[in-house]
Amino acid sequence: MNLVIDDVGFTYPGGAEALRGVSLRIQGGESIAFIGENGAGKTTLMKHLNGLLKPSRGRVTVDDWDTREHTVAKLAARVGFVFQNPDDQIVERTVIDEVAFGPRRLGQSETDALANSVAALEIVGLSDESRTHPYDLSASQRKLMTLASVLAMRTPVVIFDEPTMGQDARGLKLIGDIVEELKREKRIVLIITHDIDFCSAHFERVVAMADGRVLIDGPTAEVMARADLLATTNVEPPQLVRLAQALGLPVAPLTIDGLIAALPR
Amino acid sequence: MIRLADVTYRYPRATVPALDGLSFEVSTGQFCAVIGANGAGKTTLCSALAGFVPQFYRGTITGSIEVAGLNVVESPLADIAGTVGLVFSNPFNQITGARFTVRDEIAFGLENMAVPVAEMEPRIEEIMRFAGLEGLADRSPFALSGGQQQRLAIASVLVMRPKVVVLDEPTSQLDPVGAKEVFSVLRSLATTAETTVFMAEQKLEWVAAFADRVLVLHQGKLVADGPPGEVLASPDLGRYGLQPTRYTQVARAAQLAGLRSADTPLPVTLEQAVEFFN
Numbered sequence: 323m324n325l326v327i328d329d330v331g332f333t334y335p336g337g338a339e340a341l342r343g344v345s346l347r348i349q350g351g352e353s354i355a356f357i358g359e360n361g362a363g364k365t366t367l368m369k370h371l372n373g374l375l376k377p378s379r380g381r382v383t384v385d386d387w388d389t390r391e392h393t394v395a396k397l398a399a400r401v402g403f404v405f406q407n408p409d410d411q412i413v414e415r416t417v418i419d420e421v422a423f424g425p426r427r428l429g430q431s432e433t434d435a436l437a438n439s440v441a442a443l444e445i446v447g448l449s450d451e452s453r454t455h456p457y458d459l460s461a462s463q464r465k466l467m468t469l470a471s472v473l474a475m476r477t478p479v480v481i482f483d484e485p486t487m488g489q490d491a492r493g494l495k496l497i498g499d500i501v502e503e504l505k506r507e508k509r510i511v512l513i514i515t516h517d518i519d520f521c522s523a524h525f526e527r528v529v530a531m532a533d534g535r536v537l538i539d540g541p542t543a544e545v546m547a548r549a550d551l552l553a554t555t556n557v558e559p560p561q562l563v564r565l566a567q568a569l570g571l572p573v574a575p576l577t578i579d580g581l582i583a584a585l586p587r
Numbered sequence: 588m589i590r591l592a593d594v595t596y597r598y599p600r601a602t603v604p605a606l607d608g609l610s611f612e613v614s615t616g617q618f619c620a621v622i623g624a625n626g627a628g629k630t631t632l633c634s635a636l637a638g639f640v641p642q643f644y645r646g647t648i649t650g651s652i653e654v655a656g657l658n659v660v661e662s663p664l665a666d667i668a669g670t671v672g673l674v675f676s677n678p679f680n681q682i683t684g685a686r687f688t689v690r691d692e693i694a695f696g697l698e699n700m701a702v703p704v705a706e707m708e709p710r711i712e713e714i715m716r717f718a719g720l721e722g723l724a725d726r727s728p729f730a731l732s733g734g735q736q737q738r739l740a741i742a743s744v745l746v747m748r749p750k751v752v753v754l755d756e757p758t759s760q761l762d763p764v765g766a767k768e769v770f771s772v773l774r775s776l777a778t779t780a781e782t783t784v785f786m787a788e789q790k791l792e793w794v795a796a797f798a799d800r801v802l803v804l805h806q807g808k809l810v811a812d813g814p815p816g817e818v819l820a821s822p823d824l825g826r827y828g829l830q831p832t833r834y835t836q837v838a839r840a841a842q843l844a845g846l847r848s849a850d851t852p853l854p855v856t857l858e859q860a861v862e863f864f865n
Contacts, residue, residue: 359764405758488625556763562837564857568861582837582841582844
C-alpha cells in the first residue's frame with residue numbers, strides 16, 4: 323500500500339484556500355505525525371486520503387486508486403479515519419454496534435465484524451462497556467470508542483485526528499500502545515497532533531504544515547531541532563529538546579536517556 | 588472569592604460520589620488550576636462552581652459552595668451567569684448555534700445582559716483581538732477550525748467580564764503556542780483585572796509556568812493543594828494517574844544516575860530545569 327499526494331491544491335466552497343500545492347509520498351509501513359498551527363491544512367489534507375474531499379488540483383492516489391474515481395464508502399476499506407470530535411461519527415445505540423458499524427458496512431461477515439469489534443474494544447479497554455449507549459460514556463471514553471471503531475475495520479491505512487485530546491496519562495499510554503501495535507502490523511499510521519511529546523515518542527517521520535503547505539518533512543529528531551521553522555507554525559519543540567537547547571547541548575534528544583547521555587560529565 | 592465547605596455530590600443513580608468532602612478557598616485574583624486523571628471529578632467541580640451541578644444535572648449535594656458571595660447551589664442560574672463565566676472543554680457545547688457570525692456569537696452574552704450597543708462594539712473588538720479572532724468576525728462559527736472555535740468559546744465568556752472565570756480544559760484543541768497564549772491571557776487577567784481564574788487542565792507544563800496554585804483531585808477527593816513547584820514535583824503524582832513534566836522526569840533520572848545531588852529540589856518548568864542542570 324502506497325499513498326501519493328501529488329501537488330494537491332484545495333479551495334473550500336466560499337473561497338478559503340486550504341491547500342496550496344502539497345506533495346508527499348508515503349510507503350507501506352510508515353508512520354507519520356502531522357503537526358502545525360490550527361488552520362494549517364492538516365485535517366483538510368487527511369480528508370483527501372479517504373476521499374471525503376477531492377483535490378481542486380493535483381492528484382491523490384491510494385495504491386492504484388485515484389481518489390476522484392472512487393467513493394468514500396469504497397475508500398473506507400483502505401483508509402480508516404478517526405475524527406477529532408468523536409460525536410461527529412456516532413450512529414448506533416450500543417458501543418458494540420457502534421464499533422461493528424464500520425466492519426459491517428465494509429462487508430465483513432457478521433462473525434468477523436463482531437470478533438474484530440470485541441478485539442478492538444479490548445485493546446482500548448472498553449470491554450465492560452459494550453452494551454452501554456455511546457453517549458453514556460465519558461468524552462475520553464467516546465474518543466477511545468471511535469478509535470476502536472476504526473481498528474475493527476482492519477484497514478491498511480489508519481488516520482487519527484488528535485487522538486490524545488482530553489486523555490490523561492493512562493489514556494496517552496493506551497493510545498501510544500495502539501500506535502505501536504499498528505506499526506508492528508506494518509499498517510500506515512498517520513496522526514494529526516498538537517501533542518509534540520506524544521509525536522516524538524511514537525513517530526519516526528514528522529511533517530510540519532503551515533498555511534496549506536508542507537513546511538518541513540523529515541526524521542523526527544531533525545524536524546524537532548528546527549525550533550526557528552517550527553515557531554512559524556505555532557509549534558514548540560518537545561520539552562526535552564527545548565531544555566537541551568537552553569542548556570546549549572548540541573543534540574535534540576527525544577528521550578530522557580538521550581538527554582542524560584548528552585549532559586557533560 | 589470561591590469557598591467550598593465539605594462538598595459531596597452524587598450524580599443521579601450514581602453509587603459513588605463524584606465530589607467527595609471537598610473544602611477549599613480561592614482568593615480574588617488567584618489563578619488556580621485543578622488537575623487529575625479522567626474521572627477524578629474536574630469537570631464536575633467546574634460545573635458545580637457555575638451552579639450546573641446540581642441545578643441542571645440534578646443529583647444530591649451536601650455542604651456549601653459560595654462564589655463571589657453567591658450561594659451557587661441555590662441561586663438562579665441566570666444570576667450566577669452574570670458573575671461566573673464557564674468555558675466548556677468542547678466548544679461545540681458552548682457555541683449557541685443561534686448566531687451566524689463570530690461577531691454576533693460574541694455579542695450574544697452581552698445582548699442577554701442588556702449591554703448598550705455603543706458599549707458592546709468596542710468590547711467585542713477588544714476581545715476579538717485578545718483571542719486572536721481578528722479577520723474572522725464575519726465567518727460562521729461553524730466554519731472555524733476546532734482551535735478557532737475554542738478561542739471563540741473563551742472570548743464569548745470573557746467579553747462578559749465575569750468576576751470568576753471557570754474553564755474546563757479550554758486548550759484541548761489549540762496548537763501548542765495557542766494553548767500557551769490562552770494561559771498567558773488568563774495569567775494577565777488574574778494579575779491585572781483581579782479576575783479569579785479556576786481552570787481544569789492536563790497540560791502540566793503550562794500549569795507549572797502560569798498558575799499560582801494547583802489542586803489535585805483523585806476519585807472526587809482533594810489529595811494535594813499547593814504551589815505548582817511543590818505539587819507537580821511530588822513523587823505521589825503517578826499514584827493519581829498524572830505524569831510529571833519532562834523537566835521533572837529528566838531531573839529525577841539525573842539524580843538517580845548520581846549526576847545531580849538528590850537534595851536539590853526538582854524543577855517543574857523549563858527555567859527551573861535550566862537552573863537545576865547548570
